[in-house]
Amino acid sequence: MWCVCVWGVGVWGMCAGGGDVCGVTEISCFIVRQEGLNFVAEELENITIPELSGKEGNFHYNIRDVRIVDLNLSSAALLFHPNTGLCFQVHNSSISITFHRKLFYWLFHDVGQVNASADGVSFETVLMLGRNAAGRLKITNMTCTAAISSLTAQFSGTLKSVYQIMSVFLTMGIRFLLNKQICPVLSHAALVSLNTMMDTVPVRTPVDKYVGIDYSLLSDPKVMSDRLDMDFRGMFYPLENENETLAYRGVVPVVKEMNRMLHMAVSEYFFDSAMFAYYTANVLRIQIPESQMSLDFAYLLRTTFFGAIVFQAPVTSPTKAPLLLELSVTAPPHCTIKPSGVMVSVSALMNVLLVPSNSPTVTLATIIMEAKLSAQVTMKSKSLSIKLDLKRFKMFSPKSTLESLALIPLQTPV
Incomplete structure (x- = not known):
């Protein structure tokens, strides 16, 4: 979602030294929120919890194969975090899980599958945005907090009543391990998966057989409460000699409207560099x-x-x-x-x-x-x-x- 919100944009304005600025308003974040939910759900479903064993008096238990089968993340929001980056919040959601049990109590031995539900799931992540040396967007750091209010398990079988009484020992351990896994999984998704994907995004690409365009970032994104601005080079160049480019000149345009997903304004330099590139290419x-x-x-x-x-x-x-x-x-x-x-x-x-x-x-x-x-x-x-x-x-x-x-x-x- 973060990648969609940041890269699925057009051109909006201009910076000193470049041809355009990409501006994303909070309207676009609301629209792509569902894509973010799908991305987060896929990552959380990959959570792995190690085998859990223990005993309480004569009660011995072994929990394994813990799997997340469903996530209800309907109460989610994507917001701009001023001077930092993007904030993704989930509150009062639920996670359905299953696991296999192996229980011993005195002379009784029981195995089977247990369905459980984690309620009051809340987490908040803040992605800090920057640029790498090549001018690509980069997630430089991330903060995360997560909490699970409760986890209840539904047992079946001969010893159902006994298990319900002893379930506090099982669910407490699972809730603790599940809560510890949420932030590391989301951190890996942002700092590794998304950064790896954004490293494949070209910042120079051919327009036709004569010229190409450079839309690398010139500075770190500027995040305000209602929008995110990114300064792009916005410069064309001849393919036969990529180093022969037009020296920057231009006037910064001003965009006053902010009532759409994206806003677009281009500088004189954007067009001048295109015409210079075609002229240099002898076209x-x-x-x-x-x-x-x-x-x-x-x-x-x-x-x-x-x-x-x-x-x-x-x-x-x-x-x-x-x-x-x-x-x-x-x-x-x-x-x-x-x-x-x-x-x-x-x-x-x-x-x-x-x-x-x-x-x-x-x-x-x-x-x-x-x-x-x-x-x-x-x-x-x-x-x-x-x-x-x-x-x-x-x-x-x-x-x-x-x-x-x-x-x-x-x-x-x-």
């Missing part, structure tokens, strides 16, 4: 051959660059050679987050090329393009999707103002 470029252009656009290109086609092409019929557009981003795009929305600024070059057969490619023009796009970010299922709309676009020539004016007719179709 932000494209070639558009004339065969993929509309007839009107291809005609407009040939009209605009007719002089260059005629005078620069080293072929006898330059007007028949196909055109090619090469577009490439010249610098990593930059994201700006404001209350009015998200804007992405992009600078690129467009080379207009003539590709005659059996002749070298001819560069007709090099055009500088600048664009600003509005971004709409939404979360669907487990995926973060971004819709871009072009808000401003201009293109000009690096050579002269006159040549830039000649490009105005191309701006709208491009």
Whole structure:
């Protein structure tokens, strides 16, 4: 349950030096409480109690094969423990157990199975959360208290009445041993089982064949009375060179609503590192051959660059050679987050090329393009999707103002 509550979360905010923060509210803890009950029940069912033997006067007993067959942990709660971690409480619950008896009283010898019930079972565990060297969540320590109010046994057989009188010697020992086992079992489950499982959770993973994302923890989780915040790196990197990353820059966003299970806000650095990674991976470029252009656009290109086609092409019929557009981003795009929305600024070059057969490619023009796009970010299922709309676009020539004016007719179709 602790693992579900901590790791089954999204992205919420940002820390200094990272791209996002994961915030879990107490609403999510209430919802995953049942998963925690199942986990605790499975662990408690593994309790083993050693063979118990003794005597009281002429009464000799031997108890073995003590097994937990049912747990009623309905009155349980998962809470945030400020400045520490997660607190799991169980009060006034019950545990049903069975064991085999071997009893001797004077000349009587009896064996059989006994059903017993431990009532007033209460325990409280507090998990102290931190991070390991790799940036994974870790349970650094744990406190536990447990108590069982009473344990009653139901005997059957010829000596039932006698056994009921002497049962205090049997149940006292079983209750003592059972009570001693609860905290060690839960401690092993948290410090060993859960930590081992969390050590298998990757903190770096590929997004596609070009880039990956690093979501390692930058600091120990911050636990408040109503939520738990975890500072994640939230940084993308190119897979071919994982050490080539964007230096941190960004503004800390503020999330005011706390009425849902999870809250999400991302910094400019989160998006900038993604665009930097794709730029570094040499992905932000494209070639558009004339065969993929509309007839009107291809005609407009040939009209605009007719002089260059005629005078620069080293072929006898330059007007028949196909055109090619090469577009490439010249610098990593930059994201700006404001209350009015998200804007992405992009600078690129467009080379207009003539590709005659059996002749070298001819560069007709090099055009500088600048664009600003509005971004709409939404979360669907487990995926973060971004819709871009072009808000401003201009293109000009690096050579002269006159040549830039000649490009105005191309701006709208491009």
